[in-house]
Amino acid sequence: MTLQTPLTRLLGTRYPIIQGGMSWASSNAALALAVSRAGGLGVIAAGPMYPEALLAAIREVRAGTDAPYAVNIPLYNKRAQEHMDIALAEGVPVIIASQGGPQKHIGRAREAGVKWLQVIASPEHAAKAEAAGVDAVIAVGLEAGGHPGPDEIGLQVLLRSVVRRVSVPVVAAGGIADGAGIAAALCLGAAGAQLGTRFLLTPEAGVCDAYKDAVLAAGVADTTLVGRGRSPVRMLRNAFARDYLAAERGGDEATLETMFSGSSLKQAAFDGDVQGGKVEAGQSAGLIDSLQPAGAVVEQLVAETRDALRRAALMVG
Numbered sequence: 146m147t148l149q150t151p152l153t154r155l156l157g158t159r160y161p162i163i164q165g166g167m168s169w170a171s172s173n174a175a176l177a178l179a180v181s182r183a184g185g186l187g188v189i190a191a192g193p194m195y196p197e198a199l200l201a202a203i204r205e206v207r208a209g210t211d212a213p214y215a216v217n218i219p220l221y222n223k224r225a226q227e228h229m230d231i232a233l234a235e236g237v238p239v240i241i242a243s244q245g246g247p248q249k250h251i252g253r254a255r256e257a258g259v260k261w262l263q264v265i266a267s268p269e270h271a272a273k274a275e276a277a278g279v280d281a282v283i284a285v286g287l288e289a290g291g292h293p294g295p296d297e298i299g300l301q302v303l304l305r306s307v308v309r310r311v312s313v314p315v316v317a318a319g320g321i322a323d324g325a326g327i328a329a330a331l332c333l334g335a336a337g338a339q340l341g342t343r344f345l346l347t348p349e350a351g352v353c354d355a356y357k358d359a360v361l362a363a364g365v366a367d368t369t370l371v372g373r374g375r376s377p378v379r380m381l382r383n384a385f386a387r388d389y390l391a392a393e394r395g396g397d398e399a400t401l402e403t404m405f406s407g408s409s410l411k412q413a414a415f416d417g418d419v420q421g422g423k424v425e426a427g428q429s430a431g432l433i434d435s436l437q438p439a440g441a442v443v444e445q446l447v448a449e450t451r452d453a454l455r456r457a458a459l460m461v462g
């Protein structure tokens with residue numbers, strides 16, 4: 146059963162489905178390996194990883210499957226250069242770069258024959274990335290978990306504006322949790338979809354159970370954007386989020402900065418502090434009601450996407 150698009154042809158995957166790189170949750174081999182084996186593109190999130198841990202995870206994925214996989218490298222990160230060196234030396238087939246322009250590193254990746262997907266959140270950044278020579282862009286809408294970008298553009302409008310602006314394949318991200326969402330993105334002109342929160346709710350995701358339980362219990366209105374004017378994060382509306390949002394009304398900059406940098410994703414993901422830490426998750430948390438193995442998630446997404454596309458085709462007279 147295949148689902149072919151310009152993205153599957155670019156990446157060599159069976160399905161146009163990317164597991165979003167998620168710091169901590171996919172900063173190991175397990176999730177990426179399960180997704181790539183199932184026919185999607187599994188992504189190791191290098192962000193918080195020590196170089197030796199990244200090296201070990203890449204080798205474990207490569208040893209576990211012949212299917213393509215990717216490493217996500219946030220470019221603002223102090224270890225970005227080291228992460229890039231490792232990914233290129235190890236012959237990683239795909240790099241997904243986020244949070245920073247591709248100009249500094251893309252030349253080396255091109256020479257090494259590595260595919261480069263660039264995460265963007267505005268049509269202007271998509272055009273710049275295309276001009277720099279990326280193979281595809283991943284358009285992240287406001288609904289997304291993690292850092293959805295400062296312009297706060299919902300996926301439907303962002304996707305249409307980016308598809309009109311660039312000719313490289315566009316991947317849709319943010320708010321997609323099932324095959325109907327993927328089919329909708331394909332109908333809007335995307336070549337594929339990247340899902341984060343859906344893959345967070347799998348046994349393979351490397352965050353603690355308290356984190357998964359909190360996200361599983363969330364409804365569609367239980368996330369919020371924290372840190373407008375800094376690096377906004379979509380996360381669950383927990384004690385930290387409520388305190389921060391209250392402090393935003395009248396709080397001074399220094400207090401806000403101290404509060405913002407005093408709470409972290411690691412605190413929630415690793416230490417299990419789901420009230421004081423940043424429980425990053427997208428609005429689609431409210432569309433997910435079970436923890437499922439990542440391979441089964443991919444299979445279900447593919448079956449649902451095909452159903453939705455068939456139903457759509459029946460509407461054409």
Ligand SMILES: Cc1cc2nc3c(=O)[nH]c(=O)nc-3n(C[C@H](O)[C@H](O)[C@H](O)COP(=O)(O)O)c2cc1C
Binds near residue numbers: 192243319425
């Ligand atoms: C817990 C969590 C951590 C994330 N960490 C990263 C990251 O390290 N790098 C990155 O490019 N995107 C990161 N993201 C964003 C995802 O890759 C993806 O674009 C997003 O989750 C898609 O939206 P969705 O959650 O609505 O599916 C993260 C998202 C979550 C939920």
